[in-house]
Every structure is written in C-alpha cells, then in structure tokens.
Amino acid sequence: MTDDGHLRPEAVAPAAGPPLLVETFARGQVTDLRHSFAACAEAAGLRDQRLDDFVLAVNELITNAVRHGGGAGRLxxxxxxxxxxxxxxxxxxxxxxxxxxxxxxxxxxxxxxxGLWLAGQLSDSMVVTSGPAGTTVEITTALDGAGRVADPAGAGERAE
Incomplete structure (x- = not known):
C-alpha cells in the first residue's frame, strides 16, 4: 500500500488458484496478448459469445493501460x-x-x-482500484454463463 492508502498494482493480493496467464505488455503487444488471452480463456472452458465478450472486455482494459496508464501494464x-x-x-x-x-x-x-464502461458491461463483475501509483481492474465471467441475466428491456444480457 502507498502512503495515500491506495493499492499499487504490484501490491494486490495474490490470486487464488494457479495463474493461467501472466504477462507484462507494452504498446505494440496488445494484439498478440489478446490472441494469447483468448486461447487461454477458451482452454479454460469459456465458449461462444461469452468468450467473445470477455476477450473484448480485456482488450479494452489492456488498450486503456497503454493509452492512459503509462504505456505498459500487467495481465x-x-x-x-x-x-x-x-x-x-x-x-x-x-x-x-x-x-x-x-x-x-x-x-x-x-x-x-x-473502454471501462464496455468492460463492465461485458463481464459479470468489475472492481477498479485506482490512485496516483496506478490502476488495477479485476473482471470476472462465469464459465457456465450463470453470472448474467436477461435484460428486461430486451437489449441482450447485463452483468448482475
């Protein structure tokens, strides 16, 4: 933690479970990382529209990191x-x-x-921690699709 009480990205608690993918990235690596991420998510069991949505959400986050977050990041x-x-x-x-x-x-x-709005719409949950030392965004998706409910307005799905 920094003195201002915000978490630094590298100070976030370790994830539960073994990592499926850990990559640092910079400009020029977004496309390759998106392809690696998609392959890992599919191998983990994510399929069809849920896979496409989650890959797009992550693409928005990594693009934001290089555009607005210092030109590099970690996934x-x-x-x-x-x-x-x-x-x-x-x-x-x-x-x-x-x-x-x-x-x-x-x-x-x-x-x-x-980008941030879209990532929130295309995932089941999103938590953003941000401060002067950087930003960390965590998003989730249920492999079985149970995390989404039909939008009552008929506009598709929404995160619950």
Missing part, C-alpha cells in the same frame, strides 16, 4: 471454480474519482470513456 488470468478472473494493472496516474463514480453509458458523441 493476470486465473480460474476460481467455474469463474474466470482477469486482472489488468498499470502504473499510470490513476482514474479520477468522478469518472470512477459514474456507471452511465457514455453519450454517442463522446470520444473517450467507452
């Missing part, structure tokens, strides 16, 4: 029972409190702000 993927957990961390300056407090969909004319 960890592990399985806890029937759940896949992915953590993406960076050493950037953090995300502002106002941005973190908003769960609203960005307006269509907004140039930025879609």
């Amino acid at each position: 960890r993927l592990w399985r806890v029972g029937a759940t896949l957990v992915c953590e993406v961390s960076d050493g950037g300056g953090g995300i502002g409190a106002e941005r973190l407090a908003s769960n609203e969909r960005p307006t269509p004319d907004t140039a930025g702000g879609w």
Whole structure:
C-alpha cells in the first residue's frame, strides 16, 4: 500500500488458484496478448459469445493501460471454480474519482470513456482500484454463463 492508502498494482493480493496467464505488455503487444488471452480463456472452458465478450472486455482494459496508464501494464488470468478472473494493472496516474463514480453509458458523441464502461458491461463483475501509483481492474465471467441475466428491456444480457 502507498502512503495515500491506495493499492499499487504490484501490491494486490495474490490470486487464488494457479495463474493461467501472466504477462507484462507494452504498446505494440496488445494484439498478440489478446490472441494469447483468448486461447487461454477458451482452454479454460469459456465458449461462444461469452468468450467473445470477455476477450473484448480485456482488450479494452489492456488498450486503456497503454493509452492512459503509462504505456505498459500487467495481465493476470486465473480460474476460481467455474469463474474466470482477469486482472489488468498499470502504473499510470490513476482514474479520477468522478469518472470512477459514474456507471452511465457514455453519450454517442463522446470520444473517450467507452473502454471501462464496455468492460463492465461485458463481464459479470468489475472492481477498479485506482490512485496516483496506478490502476488495477479485476473482471470476472462465469464459465457456465450463470453470472448474467436477461435484460428486461430486451437489449441482450447485463452483468448482475
């Protein structure tokens, strides 16, 4: 922990279960990492639309790390029972409190702000820890699809 009470990405508690993938990355490695991540998630049992959604969510997080988080980051993927957990961390300056407090969909004319929102929509849960030493985002998805419920408005699925 830093003196300001925020967790540094490298100070996050170790994941339960053996890691399926642990990679550091920088600009120019996003595409290769996305392919490695997709192969690991599929080998762990994630399939079909849930696989596509989780890969897209992680792609948004790693892209944010290189664009807004200092140009590099670290990805960890592990399985806890029937759940896949992915953590993406960076050493950037953090995300502002106002941005973190908003769960609203960005307006269509907004140039930025879609990545974090989209990652939250495409995963079953999302926890963001951010401060001056960096940001860590942890997202989960149930391998059996039990973590999602139908959207009552009929717009697809939503995280519960």
